[in-house]
Each structure stands twice: as C-alpha cells, then as structure tokens.
Amino acid sequence: MNASDRLRKNIFSSIEAKKALLECDNAIQTFNSAVEKVINCYKKGGRLYIAGNGGSAADAQHLAAEFVSKLAKDRAPLPAEALTVDSSILTAVGNDYGYEYVFSRQLEAKASSRDVFLGITTSGQSHNILKAIEACKRLNVESIVFCGKDGGLVKGLTDNCIVVPGSMTSTIQEIHIVLAHTLCECVEAALFE
Template sequence: MMTPIDRLKRNLEASIQAKQALMQNSATLAVFAEAVDATVACYQRGHRIYIAGNGGSAADAQHLAAEFVSKLARDRAPLAAEALTTDSSILTAIGNDYGFDQVFARQLAGKAVAGDMFLGISTSGQSPNILKALERCREMRVPSILFAGRDGGPATQLADFSIVVPGQATSTIQELHIVLAHTLCECVEVAIFGE
C-alpha cells in the first residue's frame, strides 16, 4: 500500500516531468508568447479580458481575474478582467432558459465588445460551454485563448491561441494552468507598467 509520502513524491514527480516537458515544447511556448502579446494589446487599447472554466478551472478563472484587477506582485492600476463563473443568478437563468452549454457564450454576447479577449480553461478541451463560448468569440471577432491539456480536444480548432499542456492527470494539468495564468499576468504587468 502506498504511503502518503509515496503519493506526494509520485505527484511531485509527475508535476516536475510535466513542467519540464512544457519548457521543452518550443511550439507551445511560442503560442503562449503570442497570447501574451495579444493580451497586452487588448489592455493597451483600453479593453478587458473575460475568463471561464468549470469546476477547478472555474476557480482558476476567478483566481486570474483577481490577479488582473487587484495585483499579482506589486501595486499598480487595476486591469479590467471578469470571471464569467461567479454570478449565480446569471448562470442559473441562462442554464435554465438556454442550457448549461450557453452559460458563457450568452454572457459574452451581452458583455464583450470587439477588442476584448476571452480565456477559456478546460483540462480536456471538450467542455461544451467552453466550445460554445469560443464559437461566440469567433462570431463576435473577440480574440480567444485556450488553456487545455491532454490532446486539447476540439477547442483547439476554435481558439486563436491554443496552449495545450502535457500531463494526463487533471490535477497536473491544472497546476500547469496556474503557472501559465500567473506568467500571463506577470508579463502583462511588466509590459504595461514596467519592471
């Protein structure tokens, strides 16, 4: 039987291996750099970013929105960001009236304007509500970023910037998504406010 220490070591090793694999994937790193540039340009034009995911990815969406609006590492002016996962009245109304697959797409239709951005977080790249949100972004000409895992799923064909991280376990994928999110915010802060 595996001890708690054995499990922790196994999970740390899986996390380390996934992070090393991501560091060595030059194509994925290049897409991330392009996504950073697009996000900086969005903010420089006075626009905002909308973020969404399900379950743990919903928590990650809220986490990243908080980093943009408050701060990541230093005092600075707020950057407009909103997690589309937080308003229970909107979520339940849209879910009840139009279906759960529309909970993010309908919010984007009502809130986003050309020049804004959307970041969808899906460990599988198969979440129906993320797919519908990405489709809506295409219709509205709102640039989109995808954080996904495994093979990226069908969402990779819909997002403008698909960043698919290595790892099979949802927990490992989510750990890498947090590293991506923090780095995205850090890069934007530096580009807009300086070192």
C-alpha cells in the first residue's frame, strides 16, 4: 500500500468511527452528563485534573492548556492540571509505590470533592487510570473517562465513561481530541457567555 492509499484508508476509518459515535446515543448522553459535571465543578470553585499515558498523556496536557489559556475566546483562566507533567513526582511515586499509583497518589494529595478527574485511556485497561478512579471514589471526586474499544475495566468503575468507536489507537485518540475540544468549548460557553 502506498502513502496515498494509506492516507485515504485512515481518513475513511476516522470518518466511519465519527459517524458511529454520532449514532451512539449512550455515548452522547454520557458526554452531556460529563460536561455538566465539569461546569458544576468550576461553579463550585473546583479544578479539573487530567491524566493519560503516552499519546493520551500529551492529550491531557493539551486539554489542560486549553482550559488554563483559552480555546476559542478570551476569558478568565480555568484551573486545570495534567497529572503527567511533574517528572519528580512521577518517578518518585513510580519508584517508591509502583507506576500504577502515579496518578492516584497525586489525587490523594491535591483533589477535593469539588474537583473532577478526567482519565484518558484508549484501551480502558490502564492500571494507573484504574487506581486514580479508585482514589476518586474514596475522595468523593467525580470521575470521567474517555476510552475506546469495549471500555475495558474502567467502564464499570468510573462515574462517566465515554467509549468511542474505532479499532485503531490512532482513530480512538482522534475522537478523544474531538471530545476534549468540545468539552472545553461547552464549558467556555456555559461560564463566559
């Protein structure tokens, strides 16, 4: 397969996955509920914590930047933090307790019941996201997860699980970015219009 054919194939896969999401009423309704949770979090003076691994870690940082800076309009900054950026915390917790605790330990130190945690995991199986959700339950922190495939283990654990269609990690991550930008856009519209 040459580069042009591969590009066409990947664009078609992306379009098909997005069409499938449009037809998934459960995912759309869960997303709507998740947006309301984040809006209410900010109205109560809370903050958004975001985490993921690999490309999803980059997505967590990207989304935190959109909330703190802006997405589409000048506005006051909104408190959001990617739990993926402090290499000293990540390596200390990973070394002392295990990599599966790198996000939950930070939530235990920082989060309150006014806050929301957003986990991003294409497989729904990331152990550190699962531990973070367990910490959220103990701390009475609302949790949201963007995942893919069949939802994995997080599907039955989190308060708001948005399972996106697509069989390839890259396609799932593309849809996660659409969800993240739409989340931020909805929050901006609700709080600043």
